Amino acid sequence: MNSPIVFIHGSGDSARIWRLQLEYFGKDRTFAIDLPGHGQRIDSLPEEVSVMDYARSAHEIIFDELHLDHPIVVGHSLGGAIALIMGLEYGSELGGLILIGTGARLRVHPDLLKGAKETPQQANLQLKQMSIAATTDPALLASPADEQTITGPKMLYRDLSACNIFDMMPRLSEIHLPTLIICGTEDRLTPVKYSEYLYSHIAGSTLHIIPLAGHYVFREQPEAVNRAIEEWIQQM
Numbered sequence: 001m002n003s004p005i006v007f008i009h010g011s012g013d014s015a016r017i018w019r020l021q022l023e024y025f026g027k028d029r030t031f032a033i034d035l036p037g038h039g040q041r042i043d044s045l046p047e048e049v050s051v052m053d054y055a056r057s058a059h060e061i062i063f064d065e066l067h068l069d070h071p072i073v074v075g076h077s078l079g080g081a082i083a084l085i086m087g088l089e090y091g092s093e094l095g096g097l098i099l100i101g102t103g104a105r106l107r108v109h110p111d112l113l114k115g116a117k118e119t120p121q122q123a124n125l126q127l128k129q130m131s132i133a134a135t136t137d138p139a140l141l142a143s144p145a146d147e148q149t150i151t152g153p154k155m156l157y158r159d160l161s162a163c164n165i166f167d168m169m170p171r172l173s174e175i176h177l178p179t180l181i182i183c184g185t186e187d188r189l190t191p192v193k194y195s196e197y198l199y200s201h202i203a204g205s206t207l208h209i210i211p212l213a214g215h216y217v218f219r220e221q222p223e224a225v226n227r228a229i230e231e232w233i234q235q236m
Helices: 015-025 051-065 078-089 110-118 120-130 138-147 155-164 169-174 192-201 222-235
Strands: 005-008 030-033 072-076 096-100 179-184 206-210
Touching: 005 015, 005 078, 015 030, 015 222, 030 051, 051 078, 051 155, 072 078, 078 096, 078 155, 078 169, 096 222, 110 120, 110 155, 120 155, 169 192, 179 192, 179 222, 192 206, 206 222
Parallel strands: 005 030, 005 072, 072 096, 096 179, 179 206
Antiparallel strands: none
16 A cells, blocks of 8 residues: 555654654655644644644645645654544545554643643653653653754643643544554553553554553654554555
8 A cells, every 4th residue: 555654743843753754664655744833834823722723734734735645644642633633524535544652532740731831841851751661761862852843932832732632532433544553561641551442442443562662652662663554554
C-alpha cells in the first residue's frame, strides 16, 4: 500500500520531532506538519483552542495545501487526539490511523497545567523529563528539545488545555478505519491502559506495545516503531 503518511506532533513539539521517521520512510511519501502556532507555522491563535480546532487546521493543511489522497494519519499524544477526531469527522477521506502514546481522554495534572501557564519553560522541561523511560539515556532529551521551535509563552498551555478538555471515549466505536496503536511499556503520561482502551473500542485495530520506552517511544525505540508501522502498512 502506497498511501501517503502524515505525522502530527504532540504538545509543545513541532514537525521536526519526526525526523527519524521521515528518514526511514522517505520524504517522497511522508509528510510531517506543524500545527498552527508551532514550528514554522506562526499563526495567530487565541489563548485556548480545542483538539477539534487543531483537527480542522490539520485537515486544511493535509488536503488544501498538500493535496494528499487518503493519507494515513499518524499522531503522537495531542497529535493522536487530533488523529482520532479526524478519523471521526473525516474518516472517508483517510486511509488509516496510527495512534502513538495517546488516549481517548487526555486529562492533564492541574500542577502541570498551572506551570504551563505561569512558568512555561520549566513546565516544558518537566514534561520532557516525564516523557522518557527510566532506562532511556537522558541525553536523548537534548534532541527533541533542540527540535522544538518555541513560538510563544502560551503555546504549551494552549496545547495542554486542549488535551485536558478532550474526551472521545463515548465515540470510539464510530471510527471505522484501519488503526494501529503504539505505546511504550514505561509511558507515564499516557500509560499502556490508555492504548488498551483504544484497542478494545476501535473495531479491527492493532495494538503494538514496545518495551523499554516511555511517552517518546518513537524517539526512544525508533527502529521498533518504524518496523511496526511498516509491517502494519504492508498487511493493510
